[in-house]
Amino acid sequence: MDVNQVYETYLKDLIDKGAHSRSVRIAMDRAIHSYRTLSANALRRFPKTIEKAKKVREIKEKSIANWEKLVEQARESFERNHAKTYFARTAKEANEIIGKIVGSGKTVVKGKSLTSEETHLRQYLQKLENEVYETDLGEFIIQLLDSRPMHLLAPAVNIPREQVAELLKKYIGEKVDPSNVSEEVAAVRRFLREKFTTADVGISGANVIAAETGTMVIIENEGNIRLATGLPDVHIALVGIEKVVETLEEAMMVAEVTWRYADYEMPGYVNLISGPSLTGDIEKVLTYGAHGPKELHVVFIDNGRSEMANDPSFRQALYCLRCGACLYECPVYAVTAGYYGHQYIGGIGTVWDAFTTAHDLAEVSPHAYTCVLCKRCKTRCPVDIDTADMMVALREKLVNQNLVPPTIQQFFEGMQEHEDE
Amino acid sequence: MKKVLYYGSSNLQYQQMAEVDEGIRELFAKAGVEYVVPPLEKHCVEGLYTFGYKEEARKEAIQFYEMVKDLDVEAVVTPYGASQYMWETTYPDEFGLKLPFPFYNVTQFFHKILMNEDVKFEPLPLKLVLHDGCTVGRKMGIYKEPRELLGKIPGLTLLDLPHPSVGIEGTTAADWSTCPGSWLNITIPELAEEVEMNFVQKDVMPLEADAITTDCANALFGIRMGIMKGNFPLKAYFFTDIINMVWRA
């Protein structure tokens, strides 16, 4: 891939759609202000979160060092709970596994999952002629826009309410007051209700997995995960290998720190799912598929993560909880939203993309040079991830592969000329 | 301290901030400190290093080291946070080069000279925001010196930028450093002015100050670009400019 071409395309989006967009700036200002207020409140009310975050860093370090063993243990535990498990080495493998389970001609409801964005699962299932609906409100808006998430937790963070109203009118035929967010939410609720109840398959990610018990923890506020993982006959979860920790206690601590730094005092729902729905109410005969799903499939995906785990310069990226706190402190993200990103977002996302979604490193070259190395994100990060350090390491790789953007090439040549004078 | 190496003069000229260079020289003169500038225009290699050219950076660092190691100076003083960090940390840790003198940000250096009771500052009725450079503050922890010096100025109201950990109890450590995006002028020039302007508009202007000052020359460059782009009614001074205004030696 030609790095100059990548730079040009990236720059166009970054500047035209991001930095020069009035609506992006309005939405970002609102989001940053609201995040800072809410997260300050959450952390003030639960000050022990700070100590727990330190513990979570230790849990993640230990878990990533033992990921193979823990994934194995998690698989055994899930299987014992009558779930089926799979291991996908690549995004393609993950999609194929899920594609086989889903088949075609089905209705699929999806909860928010960045891992499924990484593999482009929705698009893959649509190609198999399934009807696929994102059910997280932000993701639903992104689906209508045919765009990609612009924040780890708030995918449509860059879309102001006025634009949402236009989208709803155009795509689902609902006319709502553009200043009234509740009306917008109600319109989407009406539209998706019917999808939930008729869906054949529900797909989710997971925030963290406890290996010992085979339990996934999924944090949410909207209630869409409950419906997507509870109503259809089949529930499929796609989870990165970095999500597995040893015990349920550790998993709950990871989850709590995640939601607190994601600005919630307490989320609306914390789902714990360990297997398909089950009853023994008639003569103690165990029967699967009582009210909830008859089948639970858990797909563990590597897709570059083990390579990250083996590289001391980048391993810490796997500790990321995807709380999104760092993005709200990033001076670049504040003006560009997720246009500073390839598939994942911002500085931490660039490191992730380098290992997971980029087919060659040129694809993330300009992103690596978008980071200003200020380390403000590290101050905010619950697990103290040093994205700036990783960015310098990533840049070194780019230099070694002759993949720096044109501006950096010019800088380097200027330096050389200066030296020669 | 009688004689120091002053690093940054040619960079300041290059960034069209000659008056900052003059201000630093003026302050040295007032303090009776003799200074020399590097004999050749060698750079500190921070750009090369952070842009990923590690090997090239190493070679140039050796040249810089050779050029200054035997100079007859007691310290190196610089208005550039990144340079100081390179010499203090990256040179020894990455390149095995330990320069034989201490390094000071201008705020640290003049703090040593001016923070005594005999030195009196003239009043300056100004609402002033202090910007801590990312490297000066966050990476090297230099927060106290500029605050104490500015705190000595009668009539001056000192304001801090929003803290990234506001509300997080237990992490109230000094850490106000915010990046105005100056490096983007090299990496993505089209984005630089937007980030610089947004920083001034969102972080600085709500404080309703008359002026902003910073302890990193690279940051000053970005801040000034942001003010210019947004046409904001705000003045931007380098730290030493403020001291020159109030100290008649």
Ligand code: SF4
């Ligand atoms: S890098 Fe840290 S702050 Fe950013 S999303 Fe990950 S855990 Fe949260």
